[in-house]
Amino acid sequence: MDSPHTSKRRNRKPAWLIFRNLSTYLLLSVGVLVAIFPFYWMLSTSLMSLGEAQGTRLIPSEIHPENYVDAWEEADFSRYMWNSTRITLMTLVGELTFSTLAAYAFARIKFPGRDIIFTLLLTTMMIPAMVTIIPNFLTVTWLGRIGPIKWINNWPALTIPFMGSVFSIFLLRQFFAQVPDELFDAAQMDGAGHLRFLWNIVLPLSKAPMMVIIVLSFIGTWNALAWPMLVTNSPDWRPIAVGLYSFIGEAGQMINLMMAGAFIAVIPILILYFFTQKQFTESIARSGLKG
Amino acid sequence: MINKLLKLAFPIALVLSMLLVSCGPAATSTPLATEPPPAAPTNTSQPAEPTAPPAEPTSPPAPQPTTPPAEPPKPAIDPTGQTVTFWHVWGTGLPNDTMLAIVDSFNATNEWGITVEAMDQGGYSNLEDALNAAVQTGDLPDLVTGYTNAMANWYAVDAVVDLTPLANDPVLGLSQEDWAAFYPGAIEGGKAPDGKLFAFPISQSANVIFYNSQWAKELGFDNPPTNYAEFKEQACAATEANNNDDNPDNDGTGGLVLYASASNVASFVFANGGTMLNADKTGYDFSDPTVVDVANFFKDLWDSGCAYPTESYPNPEFATRKALFTVSSTAGLPYQIAAFDAPDAIKDEWTLIPFPGKDGGQAVNLFGQYVAIGNTNPERMMATWVFLKYLTSPEVQAKWIGGSAYYPTRSDTLQFLGTYKATNPIWSYGLSFLQYGAAEPAWPSWTSVRRSVGDTFSAILAGTPADIPSLLSDLNDTAAQAIIETQE
Numbered sequence: 001m002d003s004p005h006t007s008k009r010r011n012r013k014p015a016w017l018i019f020r021n022l023s024t025y026l027l028l029s030v031g032v033l034v035a036i037f038p039f040y041w042m043l044s045t046s047l048m049s050l051g052e053a054q055g056t057r058l059i060p061s062e063i064h065p066e067n068y069v070d071a072w073e074e075a076d077f078s079r080y081m082w083n084s085t086r087i088t089l090m091t092l093v094g095e096l097t098f099s100t101l102a103a104y105a106f107a108r109i110k111f112p113g114r115d116i117i118f119t120l121l122l123t124t125m126m127i128p129a130m131v132t133i134i135p136n137f138l139t140v141t142w143l144g145r146i147g148p149i150k151w152i153n154n155w156p157a158l159t160i161p162f163m164g165s166v167f168s169i170f171l172l173r174q175f176f177a178q179v180p181d182e183l184f185d186a187a188q189m190d191g192a193g194h195l196r197f198l199w200n201i202v203l204p205l206s207k208a209p210m211m212v213i214i215v216l217s218f219i220g221t222w223n224a225l226a227w228p229m230l231v232t233n234s235p236d237w238r239p240i241a242v243g244l245y246s247f248i249g250e251a252g253q254m255i256n257l258m259m260a261g262a263f264i265a266v267i268p269i270l271i272l273y274f275f276t277q278k279q280f281t282e283s284i285a286r287s288g289l290k291g
Numbered sequence: 292m293i294n295k296l297l298k299l300a301f302p303i304a305l306v307l308s309m310l311l312v313s314c315g316p317a318a319t320s321t322p323l324a325t326e327p328p329p330a331a332p333t334n335t336s337q338p339a340e341p342t343a344p345p346a347e348p349t350s351p352p353a354p355q356p357t358t359p360p361a362e363p364p365k366p367a368i369d370p371t372g373q374t375v376t377f378w379h380v381w382g383t384g385l386p387n388d389t390m391l392a393i394v395d396s397f398n399a400t401n402e403w404g405i406t407v408e409a410m411d412q413g414g415y416s417n418l419e420d421a422l423n424a425a426v427q428t429g430d431l432p433d434l435v436t437g438y439t440n441a442m443a444n445w446y447a448v449d450a451v452v453d454l455t456p457l458a459n460d461p462v463l464g465l466s467q468e469d470w471a472a473f474y475p476g477a478i479e480g481g482k483a484p485d486g487k488l489f490a491f492p493i494s495q496s497a498n499v500i501f502y503n504s505q506w507a508k509e510l511g512f513d514n515p516p517t518n519y520a521e522f523k524e525q526a527c528a529a530t531e532a533n534n535n536d537d538n539p540d541n542d543g544t545g546g547l548v549l550y551a552s553a554s555n556v557a558s559f560v561f562a563n564g565g566t567m568l569n570a571d572k573t574g575y576d577f578s579d580p581t582v583v584d585v586a587n588f589f590k591d592l593w594d595s596g597c598a599y600p601t602e603s604y605p606n607p608e609f610a611t612r613k614a615l616f617t618v619s620s621t622a623g624l625p626y627q628i629a630a631f632d633a634p635d636a637i638k639d640e641w642t643l644i645p646f647p648g649k650d651g652g653q654a655v656n657l658f659g660q661y662v663a664i665g666n667t668n669p670e671r672m673m674a675t676w677v678f679l680k681y682l683t684s685p686e687v688q689a690k691w692i693g694g695s696a697y698y699p700t701r702s703d704t705l706q707f708l709g710t711y712k713a714t715n716p717i718w719s720y721g722l723s724f725l726q727y728g729a730a731e732p733a734w735p736s737w738t739s740v741r742r743s744v745g746d747t748f749s750a751i752l753a754g755t756p757a758d759i760p761s762l763l764s765d766l767n768d769t770a771a772q773a774i775i776e777t778q779e
Contacts, residue, residue: 051633246383251623
């Protein structure tokens with residue numbers, strides 16, 4: 001039996017371990033501060049007067065909660081928030097549907113030219129979005145002219161081009177390809193075809209990548225500015241980022257109202273991430289897609 | 292089971308929260324804070340009113356009918372019933388409300404049944420992107436605002452039209468009195484090198500110097516600087532005062548906040564009597580003494596430590612005695628006034644001054660809010676002109692000025708701005724500078740050349756004085772190449 005003295009000595013951690021732990025926590029604390037500071041600055045600035053917000057103060061000398069009301073009214077946020085909501089939901093549903101089907105085909109159905117088509121698809125990820133913006137604009141204009149629905153200044157131009165995402169197809173294809181063939185064979189013996197196998201077996205196993213797609217697509221659509229500005233010319237379908245942009249003037253910015261607006265705009269993203277962070281983190285860790 | 296319920300609950304909660312947020316009742320509480328009264332302009336030797344209204348018409352006057360017709364004459368092109376789309380950049384706040392009110396008023400009262408649809412396009416760059424895309428598809432707006440150099444590009448590809456025939460229409464054009472009322476500089480700023488009027492000024496602002504006159508007096512200067520030597524003396528005195536006080540945080544500040552942008556360079560060049568163009572106005576000339584003097588002046592101020600940069604708009608620096616001089620558009624007045632309301636601001640008296648020349652000239656750089664008419668069809672273009680004429684009529688322009696804080700482009704608008712002038716003394720004082728106004732070149736190449744000017748002057752500040760001639764010579768070459776590229 002150890003004497004109390006011996007036990008005390010055994011419980012004491014070596015100095016290098018304490019130093020390592022301290023360093024780790026210090027580093028992580030710095031990381032947390034770096035990550036939190038922009039949010040703090042946004043919140044703090046949103047509560048300042050315009051004059052104070054233009055300076056370098058970090059704490060408001062006087063709280064101005066009315067900035068939130070002003071921002072909401074000035075930038076017609078109720079309309080833009082509703083527009084962003086419906087654009088995002090339509091895009092999400094479309095992206096999940098088409099990306100899932102395409103990814104499944106690339107992962108589990110053999111057809112001539114499959115790998116070449118998939119490679120070609122991947123190469124499109126290398127082209128900067130700004131390069132294709134005018135050709136895409138011409139395409140949606142043309143589609144609006146030949147089709148029954150107008151595309152410009154309407155939901156099709158804002159949603160349909162984003163329903164086919166190469167990144168989502170790639171991500172899902174990698175997960176679908178890992179599903180063992182034996183599962184498909186068993187499902188086939190029970191009379192299931194590809195669609196039933198996808199719906200009943202593959203998708204329930206792929207919640208994590210689906211969550212990643214939902215979160216990334218949601219953020220991308222919610223924050224979109226350049227494309228919506230190009231394909232809309234009235235507030236009927238413009239998203240929330242346009243409302244934020246309106247606080248930038250010719251010779252200055254209403255920075256306090258802009259930050260109040262930004263805080264309002266970021267709330268849905270925070271809620272979504274709060275509910276999906278477990279699957280999101282899991283998927284990122286599993287797929288090795290860290291920053 | 293609970294887990295499943297929770298999993299089902301989160302998307303429903305998310306959607307509901309967004310719906311609730313977006314469908315929430317309109318907020319009813321506090322209206323926007325009213326703008327605080329600006330600091331009173333200090334007593335300077337500048338006149339309070341423009342002293343030189345334009346005497347000559349800037350364009351040929353419209354022919355006037357010699358005998359009154361029995362019934363109103365009909366225009367050659369009938370604008371009746373047209374719908375006009377107006378792309379603009381004033382999407383929020385009072386400017387937006389004012390523009391929409393003007394449009395509504397026009398739609399309700401015009402005798403031709405013309406309907407104008409005003410559409411905010413975000414910032415100038417968003418609008419330019421949208422119009423460049425519209426040029427490709429052919430779906431042009433009827434009326435579009437923008438920078439004149441961008442409009443010059445659109446004019447070069449026939450996306451916007453020469454306004455002269457519309458403006459001189461015998462029935463719907465401008466009268467001789469109208470033409471005479473416009474400030475010549477404003478009209479000239481919308482003309483192509485061939486004299487065609489492709490852009491029309493609805494209002495204007497000016498690049499000016501904000502000057503802390505109270506601090507200057509404490510430093511021993513009773514009047515604003517009128518030449519480079521006086522300017523440097525005051526800027527360096529302010530820098531020295533900050534370096535020698537008890538506050539180490541303001542060391543190195545105090546003089547001029549200098550941002551070597553093309554607009555600021557142009558402002559100082561105009562004050563030297565220069566234009567940055569060659570004698571026959573066919574190209575740029577940055578080796579002209581009026582430009583070289585500005586380069587040497589910037590370099591001298593910079594190397595003396597009497598000018599320094601900031602990362603953002605220098606409004607807080609100006610309001611806390613970290614800058615005796617800053618350069619700003621008059622459109623930035625509300626932001627500067629707000630900066631003086633911050634708790635750490637020093638409530639000094641301040642004013643606007645024009646840019647001084649090397650040996651005593653003075654000028655401001657005029658930024659016009661121009662509009663152009665899209666190349667659609669004759670009826671739509673005439674209907675658009677009818678709206679544009681209404682928008683620039685004195686009473687309506689006065690409404691626009693009241694909502695936007697810009698300056699008018701015609702002298703007869705001032706008669707409707709009495710109350711506004713009385714309640715906005717600094718704005719009112721700035722009116723006196725319009726007579727010194729000059730505009731940057733409205734050339735297609737200016738879009739890229741202005742970037743090169745900024746780069747060159749930044750290089751001048753970073754280099755040695757001996758580099759200045761070669762850097763300006765290189766700038767001439769770059770600018771000449773830009774002209775060739777825009778003509779191809």
